[in-house]
Amino acid sequence: MFEFDQRLKAALVGGAIGDAMGAPVEGWGPRAILASFADWDFTRFIPPQGWDGKSHYWKGNGRITDDTLMVEALIDAYIESEAHLDAYGYAQYLLPRIVHKDVWVPEYQKTMPIFDRLWVPEKYPHWRLTYNNVDPRSAGVGNMCNCGVAMWIMPVGAVNVGDPLGAYQEAAAIGQAHNESFAVEAAAVLAAAFAQAFAVDRIDDVVESAISLARDGTRRACIDAIDAVSLGDDLPTFIHRVRDAVAPYDQKTEHTSDDRPLALATGTPSDIGRPSRTKSIEELPVALAVLKYGQGDFLRTLRAGVCYGRDCDSIAGMACGLYGALHGSSQLPDTLCQALAETNRRDFCALANRFEQTVRRIVDADLRRMHQRTMAMRIEPDFTA
Amino acid sequence: MVEESCLRLAGALYGGAIGDAIGAPVEGLKRQEILRLEGPVSGFIRPTERSDGQWIFCDRIDGKGDGRITDDTLMVEALIAAYLEKGAHLSAFDYREVFAPIVARRMIWLPEHQREMVLVDRLAGAEQLQIRTLLRSPHDPRFFGARLHTITCGAAMCAWPIGAVHAGDPQGAYDAALAFFAPQTYSFGLEQAAVMAAATAAALAPGATAQSVVHVSLSLARDATAEMIGAAVEALRPGADRDTDLPSVHAAVQPWHHKTDHVADHDESDSAPSGQLRSEDAGLESRRHTSEELPVALAMLLRADGCFDEAVCAGAEYGEDADSIAAMAGTLAGALKGIQSIPDDWRRYCDRQNRRDYRGLAIAFGNTIERICQLDRQRFQCRLDALAADMSYRSGDSSR
Numbered sequence: 117m118f119e120f121d122q123r124l125k126a127a128l129v130g131g132a133i134g135d136a137m138g139a140p141v142e143g144w145g146p147r148a149i150l151a152s153f154a155d156w157d158f159t160r161f162i163p164p165q166g167w168d169g170k171s172h173y174w175k176g177n178g179r180i181t182d183d184t185l186m187v188e189a190l191i192d193a194y195i196e197s198e199a200h201l202d203a204y205g206y207a208q209y210l211l212p213r214i215v216h217k218d219v220w221v222p223e224y225q226k227t228m229p230i231f232d233r234l235w236v237p238e239k240y241p242h243w244r245l246t247y248n249n250v251d252p253r254s255a256g257v258g259n260m261c262n263c264g265v266a267m268w269i270m271p272v273g274a275v276n277v278g279d280p281l282g283a284y285q286e287a288a289a290i291g292q293a294h295n296e297s298f299a300v301e302a303a304a305v306l307a308a309a310f311a312q313a314f315a316v317d318r319i320d321d322v323v324e325s326a327i328s329l330a331r332d333g334t335r336r337a338c339i340d341a342i343d344a345v346s347l348g349d350d351l352p353t354f355i356h357r358v359r360d361a362v363a364p365y366d367q368k369t370e371h372t373s374d375d376r377p378l379a380l381a382t383g384t385p386s387d388i389g390r391p392s393r394t395k396s397i398e399e400l401p402v403a404l405a406v407l408k409y410g411q412g413d414f415l416r417t418l419r420a421g422v423c424y425g426r427d428c429d430s431i432a433g434m435a436c437g438l439y440g441a442l443h444g445s446s447q448l449p450d451t452l453c454q455a456l457a458e459t460n461r462r463d464f465c466a467l468a469n470r471f472e473q474t475v476r477r478i479v480d481a482d483l484r485r486m487h488q489r490t491m492a493m494r495i496e497p498d499f500t501a
Numbered sequence: 502m503v504e505e506s507c508l509r510l511a512g513a514l515y516g517g518a519i520g521d522a523i524g525a526p527v528e529g530l531k532r533q534e535i536l537r538l539e540g541p542v543s544g545f546i547r548p549t550e551r552s553d554g555q556w557i558f559c560d561r562i563d564g565k566g567d568g569r570i571t572d573d574t575l576m577v578e579a580l581i582a583a584y585l586e587k588g589a590h591l592s593a594f595d596y597r598e599v600f601a602p603i604v605a606r607r608m609i610w611l612p613e614h615q616r617e618m619v620l621v622d623r624l625a626g627a628e629q630l631q632i633r634t635l636l637r638s639p640h641d642p643r644f645f646g647a648r649l650h651t652i653t654c655g656a657a658m659c660a661w662p663i664g665a666v667h668a669g670d671p672q673g674a675y676d677a678a679l680a681f682f683a684p685q686t687y688s689f690g691l692e693q694a695a696v697m698a699a700a701t702a703a704a705l706a707p708g709a710t711a712q713s714v715v716h717v718s719l720s721l722a723r724d725a726t727a728e729m730i731g732a733a734v735e736a737l738r739p740g741a742d743r744d745t746d747l748p749s750v751h752a753a754v755q756p757w758h759h760k761t762d763h764v765a766d767h768d769e770s771d772s773a774p775s776g777q778l779r780s781e782d783a784g785l786e787s788r789r790h791t792s793e794e795l796p797v798a799l800a801m802l803l804r805a806d807g808c809f810d811e812a813v814c815a816g817a818e819y820g821e822d823a824d825s826i827a828a829m830a831g832t833l834a835g836a837l838k839g840i841q842s843i844p845d846d847w848r849r850y851c852d853r854q855n856r857r858d859y860r861g862l863a864i865a866f867g868n869t870i871e872r873i874c875q876l877d878r879q880r881f882q883c884r885l886d887a888l889a890a891d892m893s894y895r896s897g898d899s900s901r
Contacts, residue, residue, distance in 0.1 A: 120888050202676065204723060251688045251724075251788060253679065254647035278887030279880050285592075285680060288643065296644045315887035331594060332641070393639060479884060485670045486881050491707050492669030493874050494506055 120277060123314050124475070125468040126445035127270055128187070130414070131437030132464060133452050135183045138422045138429035140165045140176035146355045146425040153423065154351070158415050159449040161459075162422075175429075178452070178459040179222035182238065183433045185230040186268035188462075189213045191471045194271055198477055200286055201272075203252035206293035207245050215242055222460045237389070238264045241294045256295040260389030263399040265291040265303035267430045270437050272303075273310020275475055280325045283311035297391030298334050302400045305330045305338070306434060309404070313441035319408055322442060326404065333394040334401075337365035341401035345408045355424050358405045365396040399427050403434035407442075414439055414447035508839040509705055510665055510870070511863035514577075515848050516809060516835020517661065517828045518859060521573045522851060524817035524827035526566035530556055532747055532820045541743065542818040543810075545850065562615060565824075568854035569612040572628075573828045575620050576659035579603045581866050584662060588869060589876065591663075593683045597642040601632050601684075612855045627784075628655040628685075635684055642684040649686055651784035652759070654794045656682040656694035658825045661832045664701025666870050671717045674702035688786035689759070692726045693795050697829060700799065704836035711807040714833055715799050725791040729757040733793075733800040741804070743815050750800050751819070759783050759790035794822050798829035802837075809834040809842045 140162045141149050153162065164176035175181060193201065193209035201209065215231045224233065231239065237260040244255040269287050276283035287307035291300035305326050312325035327338050344361035345354065363369045367388045372378045380386060387395075402424055410417025417439050421432030440448070457463060523542065526549045527535045538556050539546055548566030550559045565571060583591055583600040591599065605621045613623065621632055627650065635645055660678050667674035678698035682691055696718050703709055703717035715734055722730055736753035737746050755761050762780040782790070797819055805811035812834040816827035835843060840860075852858060 200676075202679075249788060251786060253683075253691065254644075254687050254786075257644055257647045276884070278883040278885075281880065282884075285676070289676065289679070292643070297641050300643065301641075315883065391641065391644070393641060476888065479888060482881070482884070485673065486878065488669040488706060489667065489673070489874055490669075490878070492506065492705055493871060 120314060120475075121469070121472050122444045123441050124274055124472050125465055126440030126443070126448060127274070127310065127314070127437045128191075128440070128468050128471075129445065129448060129453060129456065129464050130440030131187065131270055131433045132180050132184045132456055132460075132462075133448065134418060134421055134432030134434070134436030135429045136178045136180050136456060136459075137162055137418060137452075138432040139179065139181045141422065141425065142175065142427060142429045144425045144428075146352070146359075146423055149423045149425050149428075150352060156419075158419050158422075159451045161452065161455055174223055174225075178455045180456075180460050180462075181223060181429055182230065182233055182235065183267040183430055185219065185221065185233060186214070186238075187270055188219070188467065189217070189230060190268055190271045191467060192217075194275060194478075195470055195474045198474055199481065200275065200478065202286070202289040203255065203293040206241070206290050207252040207255070210290075211241060211245055211293075215246070220461050235264070236260070237262055237295070245293065252293045255293045256291065256300065259295045259299070261295060261297050261299040261391055261395075261397070262389060263299070263302060263397045263427065263430050265294050265299055266306045266397060266400055267433065269303045269307045270310050270441075271471065272307040273312075273441070274314060274471065275478055276307070276311045277475065277479075278311065278315035280308035280311045280329060283307040284329045297393075298332065298396050301331055301334045302397045305334055306400055306403075309438060310441055313438050317442065319412065319442065322438065323404055323408060333365050333392060334396040337362050337396035337398075337401040338404055340365075341405040342408060345405050347409065347411060349409075351420060351423060354405075354409055354420060358402055358424070361405075362396070362398050362401050365394070365401070366398045367392070367395050368398075399430045399434060402431050403438065406431060406435040407438050410435065410439060412439075412443055414443070415449070505839070506668070506705070507864060507867040508841065509836050510867050511860055512835030512838060512840040512843060513661060513665060513701065513705070513832045514581075514835070514859045514863050514866075515831075515840060515843050515851060516813070517577060517832035518570050518574045518855070518857075519568075519843065519847055519851050520813040520816060520827035520829070520831025521570050521824045522568045522854070523813055523831075524823035524825070525569065525571045527817060527820060528565065528571075528822060528824045530820045530823070532751075532818060535818055535820050535823075542814040544814070544847070546817070564613055568850050570851075570855050570857075571613060571824055572620075572623055572625065573658040573825055575609070575611070575623065576604070576655070577662060578609070578862070579607075579620055580659050580662045581862060582607070584666065584869050584873075585865060589873060590666070590677060591681050593642040593680055596681055596684045597635060597645075600681075601636055604632055605636060610856050625653065625655070627651045627653055631655075631685055643680075645684040646682065646687040646691065649690075652686055652688055652690035652786065652792075653784065654690070654693060654792045654822065654825055656686045656690055657697045657792075657795050658828065660694040660697040661701040661829075661836075662866070664698040664703075665705060665836075665866070666873055667698070667702045668705035668870070669702060669707075671699035671702040671706075671721060674698040675721050688788070689724070689726055689791035692723055693792060696722045696726060696730075697795055700795075700833055701836055704833045709837055711803045711805070711833075711837065714807075714837065715803050718795075718799055724788040725757040726796070729754050729791050729793065729796040730799055732757070733796040734803055737800060737804045743818060746800075746804055747815065747819055750797060754793045754796055757789065757791055758793055759785070759787060760792075792822075794825040795829055797821075798826050798833065801826065801830040802833050805830075805834065807834050807837040809838060810844070 161178035288304040309326040340361040664674040678695040736749040760783040801816040812830040816830040
C-alpha cells in the first residue's frame with residue numbers, strides 16, 4: 117500500500133500527463149489518432165499537430181491545458197482556506213484565483229489569469245457571481261452542462277481521502293456554483309472515485325464506489341461503459357465498444373459521427389448542454405473504462421485514454437489521475453515527468469507536498485468535529501490509526 | 502442514545518410543538534393586537550378569529566389554538582419519519598424519494614382539521630405547490646429549489662431534526678441542511694434552514710448556552726441572514742422587559758426584512774398600523790434581504806437566557822409569524838435545557854390535544870441518530886486509516 121503523499125503526487129502528475137498528452141489530438145476521432153499514433157512511443161509527449169484554425173494556443177509537447185490549470189487553482193484555494201469548500205468557498209477562494217491571479221499559461225507562453233484561457237461555460241460563474249450577484253448555491257443553474265467541473269475535481273477527492281460519500285457531497289456543493297444537473301453529478305462521482313482511489317489498491321473498488329453513489333444517466337453510463345470493457349480486446353475494439361456503450365447518454369451523438377468533429381450550423385436545434393436526468397458527460401464513464409482497461413499499467417492506460425479521441429485530454433487526465441491515486445508514481449516515465457516540469461515551468465511535487473499538509477490539517481479539524489459529536493452522543497471517543 | 506442526550510432531544514421536540522401551538526392562534530397579528538386580545542402571553546391561547554376588523558376569541562374544536570400544532574410541527578414529524586425510514590443521512594434525492602412521499606401520501610391525524618388526512622393538503626400554497634410539482638418534475642432535485650417561485654420560512658421551520666442528527670457538529674448540520682432542502686427552496690430560504698439546523702446542533706452540544714447557540718449561528722450564517730441575526734440580538738437590553746425588547750427587535754430587523762417595502766416613500770397618515778408597507782419583492786431571491794423568524798427566535802432565546810417559558814411566550818407575543826418564531830425558540834430552549842425545563846402539564850396537554858406521544862417519538866429518533874453517528878464514525882476511521890496518521894484520540898486530549 118502506497119503512502120498518501122506518493123499517491124497525491126502521482127495523481128497530480130499523472131493527471132497532468134494525461135491532459136498534456138491528449139491535448140494536441142483533442143477533438144480527433146479514434147481512427148485518425150490510431151492512424152497517426154498507434155505506434156507512438158508514449159514515454160514522449162505528442163507534439164503540436166498544427167494550428168487548428170480556431171484557437172490561439174498551442175497544445176502539445178507536454179503543455180498542460182485548462183484542466184490542469186484549474187486543478188492547480190483549486191489546490192491553491194484549499195491551501196488558502198485550510199477547510200472544506202462549498203459554493204461560497206468557490207466564490208471566495210477559487211473564483212478570484214481564476215479571474216485575477218497571474219500564472220504561467222504554457223499554451224499561450226505567457227503569464228496571465230487562467231480565466232482568459234477558459235472556454236465559455238467555465239466563464240459563466242464569473243458573470244453569475246461577480247456581475248449578477250447570484251447566490252453561489254444557485255449560480256451554476258443555467259450553465260451549459262459539460263465536464264467543466266469534473267475535469268478539475270481531483271483535489272476534492274484528496275481532501276476526503278477514504279470517504280467517497282464525503283467527496284461526493286463536497287464536490288456537489290462546490291459544483292453548484294459553476295454548473296448543474298449531470299455536470300455536477302459527474303464531478304461528484306469522480307470526486308468519490310478519487311477519494312476511494314487514494315485509499316485502496318484495486319481498480320474494481322474504485323469503480324464500485326463511484327457507481328454506488330452515482331445517480332441517473334451518469335450512473336447508467338458508467339455501468340454500461342464498464343460492462344463494455346473486455347481486457348483481451350485490442351485497442352481499436354476497446355474504443356469502439358466503449359463508445360457504443362456511452363453514445364446513448366451523449367447529447368452530441370445525434371449530431372456527429374466518430375471521425376468528424378462536432379460542428380453544428382447556427383440555428384440547428386440541439387439539446388447539447390441542457391440539463392437532463394438521462395444523459396451524462398462522456399468523459400467520466402470513458403475514463404473509468406480506460407482505468408479498468410489499463411489494468412494498472414500506466415502506459416496502457418495513457419494510450420487508451422488518448423487514442424479514444426474526442427475530449428481525450430480530459431479523459432486521459434481523469435484516467436491517469438485516478439491511476440496515480442491508486443498505483444502511485446513508480447510507472448510514471450521519468451522522461452514524461454521531466455518534460456512536464458520543464459515545459460510547464462512547474463514543480464508539481466512541491467505543490468503536492470504543500471497540499472498534503474493542508475489535507476492533514478483539514479482532517480485534523482474534522483477529527484475535532486467528530487469528537488464533538490461523540491461527546492454530544494455520550495459515546496466514548498476512541499479513534500485510533 | 503444515552504439518557505441525557507435523549508432528554509434534550511425530547512426537549513427540542515416538545516419545545517417546538519408547544520411553541521408552534523402557542524403562537525398559532527396569534528399568527529399574523531401585530532403585538533398590540535395580541536396584547537389587546539390576550540394580554541402578555543403566558544401559555545396556550547384559545548382559538549381566535551377576526552370579526553368586524555377586530556380579533557376575538559371563539560369556540561371551536563378545530564383550527565389553530567388550544568394547543569393544536571400546525572404545519573411547522575407536522576413537517577418536523579415528517580422529517581423525523583423520513584430519518585426513521587432511511588436510517589441514514591438524507592440527501593436532496595432522499596427529499597424527493599423519502600420525505601416528499603411521506604408529506605404527500607402518508608395519512609396522519611391532523612389536529613387543526615380534526616381528521617386523518619395527508620400533510621400536503623395542509624401546507625401553505627407556495628409549499629404545497631413546490632412539493633406537488635417536485636413529485637412530478639423531471640428536474641434534478643438538487644437544483645429544483647432554485648426554480649421556486651417564492652421563498653418562505655418553510656424549510657427553516659422544520660430543519661431542526663437535521664441539527665439533531667449532527668448534534669455537536671454545527672458545520673455538519675449546516676452543510677446537511679443545505680443539501681437536503683435544495684429541492685424545496687434556495688437563497689435566504691435555504692440559508693435560514695441551514696442556520697436553524699446548525700443552531701440546533703449547537704444547542705445539543707454539551708455545555709451549550711443561549712450565547713453559544715447565537716455565537717455559532719452568527720459564525721456560520723451568510724449575507725442578510727447573518728446581518729439580521731446580529732441586529733436582532735444587538736437590539737436587546739440586559740434585564741429589559743418585553744415592552745422594551747420586542748419593539749426594539751422588530752425595528753432592528755426591518756432593513757433586511759424581505760416583506761418590508763424599502764423603496765416606497767409613504768406618508769405616515771396612510772401607512773398600515775405597523776408602519777410598513779408590504780413589498781412586491783417579498784419572497785424574491787436576495788442576498789440583501791431575508792426572513793425574520795429565525796433571527797427573532799434567536800433573540801427571544803438569548804433574552805430569556807434559554808429559559809423555555811419566556812423564550813416561547815415572548816416569541817408568540819412578538820406576533821407576525823408567531824407560530825414559527827415561538828416554535829424555533831421553543832425547539833432551541835428545549836434542546837438546551839432538556840425536557841425537564843418544560844412544564845409537565847404543558848407537555849401532557851400537547852400530547853393529548855394532538856393525539857401524539859412525543860416522548861416515544863424522541864426515543865425512536867434518538868436511536869436512529871445514534872446509529873447514524875456510528876456509521877459516520879466508521880466512515881471517519883477509513884479516512885484516518887488512509888492517511889496512516891498517528892491520530893489516536895483520547896477523551897480530553899485535544900492536542901497531537
